[in-house]
Amino acid sequence: xxxxxxxxTLGTKEWADSNVNCYLGCSNNCRYCYAKKMAIRFNRRTExxxxxxxxxxKNIKKGYAKRKGRVMxxxxxxITYESLEGCIIVLEKLLxxxxxxxxxxxxxxxxxxxxxxxxxxxxxxxxxRFTITSLSNELLxxxxxxxxxxxxxINALKFAFNKxxxxxxxxxxxxxxxxxxxxxTLYPYITESIWIGKMNYVFTKNIKSKFINFxxxxxxxxxxxxxxxxxxxxxxxxxxxxxxxxxIHNFLNKNNI
Numbered sequence: 001x002x003x004x005x006x007x008x009t010l011g012t013k014e015w016a017d018s019n020v021n022c023y024l025g026c027s028n029n030c031r032y033c034y035a036k037k038m039a040i041r042f043n044r045r046t047e048x049x050x051x052x053x054x055x056x057x058k059n060i061k062k063g064y065a066k067r068k069g070r071v072m073x074x075x076x077x078x079i080t081y082e083s084l085e086g087c088i089i090v091l092e093k094l095l096x097x098x099x100x101x102x103x104x105x106x107x108x109x110x111x112x113x114x115x116x117x118x119x120x121x122x123x124x125x126x127x128x129r130f131t132i133t134s135l136s137n138e139l140l141x142x143x144x145x146x147x148x149x150x151x152x153x154i155n156a157l158k159f160a161f162n163k164x165x166x167x168x169x170x171x172x173x174x175x176x177x178x179x180x181x182x183x184x185t186l187y188p189y190i191t192e193s194i195w196i197g198k199m200n201y202v203f204t205k206n207i208k209s210k211f212i213n214f215x216x217x218x219x220x221x222x223x224x225x226x227x228x229x230x231x232x233x234x235x236x237x238x239x240x241x242x243x244x245x246x247x248i249h250n251f252l253n254k255n256n257i
Contacts, residue, residue, distance in 0.1 A: 014195075014246060015129070016102050017069025019076075022059040022090045026077040027051045028106060028147040032173060032199050035076035051146065053083050060086045064093040072102045078147070079105045079115075088118065095122045104170070106131045106147040107156035116163045127166040127192060130157050134175035135182050142214050143175060154186070161189040172197030172245055177221045180233055183242065190241065196230060197245030198222050224255055 024044065026033065029051040039045040071094055079087045094101050103115070107130045119126060130153060134140050137149045148156075161167045169186050171179050172195060179196050186194060199218055207215060220226070227248050234242045 015070070015104075016072035018067055019072040019074070020059070020064070020090060020094065021074045021076045022056050022086050023053045023074070023077040023083045024056060025050050025053045027053055027080050027082065028078050028144055030144045030147065032143060032201050034201050037201050053077060053080065055083070055086050060089055064090070064097050064099070066097045067099055070100045070102055072104055075104065079103070079111050080108065081111065084111050084114065088115070091115070091119070095119060095125050098125070100125055100127075102127050102129055104129045104131065106144065107153050107160075108148050109152050109156045109159065112156040112160055116160060116165060120163070123163075123165050127168060128157075128160050129168045129170055129195075130160075131170045131172070132157070132182065132186060133171055133173060135185065136176065139175040139214075139217075142211070143173075154189075157186065157189045161191065166191045168192040169194045170197070171195065172247070173199030173218075174221070174230075175199075175218075177217075177226065179230065183237075187241075193241055193243050195243045195245050196234070197247045198227065198251065200247055222251075224252065227252060 024039070026035065030036070033050075036045070036050045039050060040047060073091060073094060074087065077083065091101065091103070103126060105111070105128075107128075112128070116123075132150065132153045133144070135150055137151075140147065140149055157167060157169065167190055169190060171182060174182075174196055176182060183194055183196075199222060202215065202218065231244055231248065231252070234244050
């Protein structure tokens with residue numbers, strides 16, 4: 001059992017000291033998105049308008065100084081074809097100020113190629129953290145309906161790795177019952193870490209009967225038994241490479257495991 005006083009660090013603080021965003025909304029429209037949940041809760045967007053990405057011109061036009069620690073960019077939207085121009089402007093300012101930047105994205109290959117080309121001379125300041133949550137395009141199409149499919153994401157990872165960039169992956173939320181098949185596929189192209197986390201937020205309003213199996217699957221793979229198996233399996237790897245997110249530890253801790 002985890003210690004009762006173990007510090008649980010949730011959200012972006014596990015990865016970076018601060019974060020920057022320059023769009024509101026995200027066209028990926030993932031069914032589990034926490035940023036979407038909060039935007040709807042506080043009446044900033046609706047279920048129908050979240051996927052329309054609106055540029056935050058204030059954040060795009062402002063200057064960025066050197067920050068303490070690592071900067072995560074972005075954290076509440078993705079780098080997509082429609083947001084790429086604004087994201088490049090912000091990224092250039094962050095890097096020119098000397099910031100260590102963690103670029104987080106469900107990667108689109110053309111976007112990654114352009115970022116790699118434009119910022120090659122500053123690659124020592126960049127680490128990519130690509131979100132790749134499943135080997136199954138069926139699962140990806142359902143949970144992340146407008147994000148790239150598996151083949152494009154791993155090709156983006158291979159491209160960045162071959163260009164000499166620091167690479168890492170987030171398997172959060174893991175969508176396969178056994179995420180280690182995916183881990184083994186990604187492992188050769190990682191320079192830093194692979195993070196495994198569970199699904200924490202699910203939009204369950206008006207679930208159609210034809211989709212119920214997807215939700216039942218998530219309930220199954222997020223069971224205490226399966227999470228314990230995952231934590232145990234992770235011990236077979238270098239702990240500096242395979243990292244279990246605090247979302248899993250916190251769940252097990254609350255259930256006195």
